[in-house]
Amino acid sequence: MEERRDFIMKIVAGKNSASFSSNSGKVNTHETLLKNVLVHQVFFWLKDPDNQEARNEFEKGLQMLSTAPQILSSHIGTPVASARTVVDDSFTYSFLAIFRNKEDHDLYQNHPIHLQFLKDCQPLREKVLIFDAMD
Amino acid sequence: MEERRDFIMKIVAGKNSASFSSNSGKVNTHETLLKNVLVHQVFFWLKDPDNQEARNEFEKGLQMLSTAPQILSSHIGTPVASARTVVDDSFTYSFLAIFRNKEDHDLYQNHPIHLQFLKDCQPLREKVLIFDAMD
Numbered sequence: 368m369e370e371r372r373d374f375i376m377k378i379v380a381g382k383n384s385a386s387f388s389s390n391s392g393k394v395n396t397h398e399t400l401l402k403n404v405l406v407h408q409v410f411f412w413l414k415d416p417d418n419q420e421a422r423n424e425f426e427k428g429l430q431m432l433s434t435a436p437q438i439l440s441s442h443i444g445t446p447v448a449s450a451r452t453v454v455d456d457s458f459t460y461s462f463l464a465i466f467r468n469k470e471d472h473d474l475y476q477n478h479p480i481h482l483q484f485l486k487d488c489q490p491l492r493e494k495v496l497i498f499d500a501m502d
Numbered sequence: 503m504e505e506r507r508d509f510i511m512k513i514v515a516g517k518n519s520a521s522f523s524s525n526s527g528k529v530n531t532h533e534t535l536l537k538n539v540l541v542h543q544v545f546f547w548l549k550d551p552d553n554q555e556a557r558n559e560f561e562k563g564l565q566m567l568s569t570a571p572q573i574l575s576s577h578i579g580t581p582v583a584s585a586r587t588v589v590d591d592s593f594t595y596s597f598l599a600i601f602r603n604k605e606d607h608d609l610y611q612n613h614p615i616h617l618q619f620l621k622d623c624q625p626l627r628e629k630v631l632i633f634d635a636m637d
Binding site: 406441456500 | 575637
């Protein structure tokens with residue numbers, strides 16, 4: 368898994384190295400909006416979130432999942448603790464995947480890499496919650 | 503608002519134009535993982551989601567919010583309808599913001615742009631749900 372972590376896609380380029388376009392010819396250096404994408408946001412609650420073996424297995428699954436060819440970019444996260452009532456920090460893992468469109472998302476759902484993830488990791492989780500959004 | 507939409511940051515570069523790094527010297531063209539970021543995922547339910555005036559006001563607020571200087575990249579979305587029980591497509595708007603770290607996230611929370619958004623848009627929403635995740 369550590370070797371996988373060494374493959375890092377540098378797409379969070381930030382303001383300094385990114386390109387901007389504007390019909391007006393002006394450049395708004397604060398504009399950072401992603402457009403024409405489908406954002407797939409998944410939150411997992413493991414059955415036994417303190418079980419390191421289960422966590423390792425799940426992380427390995429998420430790492431593999433992130434290699435599905437339809438994904439433009441992805442993020443595997445754990446919660447940032449918060450005392451705010453509007454923040455849900457109870458999940459065990461999050462998985463964010465950005466697709467070009469609904470078609471790519473649907474292809475991903477049935478791709479062998481995703482099906483393998485479901486087979487390996489579904490038994491480990493208690494609950495999953497998904498939000499899909501398009502601009 | 504339409505003019506704002508013309509400012510498009512081209513950071514969803516996809517596999518063909520992105521840079522990769524690897525300690526092993528190999529390139530995994532499927533690797534798309536964002537690393538060393540905080541992913542701030544917010545879902546809003548408006549009090550009156552069918553009120554176009556309220557929607558316009560809220561969208562304007564989100565567009566302004568996306569200009570907060572701490573944000574590396576962001577996405578404003580509406581739900582993709584789904585019949586799957588694990589998918590929550592009941593929200594009105596989603597807002598995804600990627601920060602470099604917790605410090606930038608905390609600065610954003612107290613930034614005038616965010617405070618203005620809360621002042622203008624908080625009265626329009628029934629419910630908000632936030633998930634913050636770091637790798």
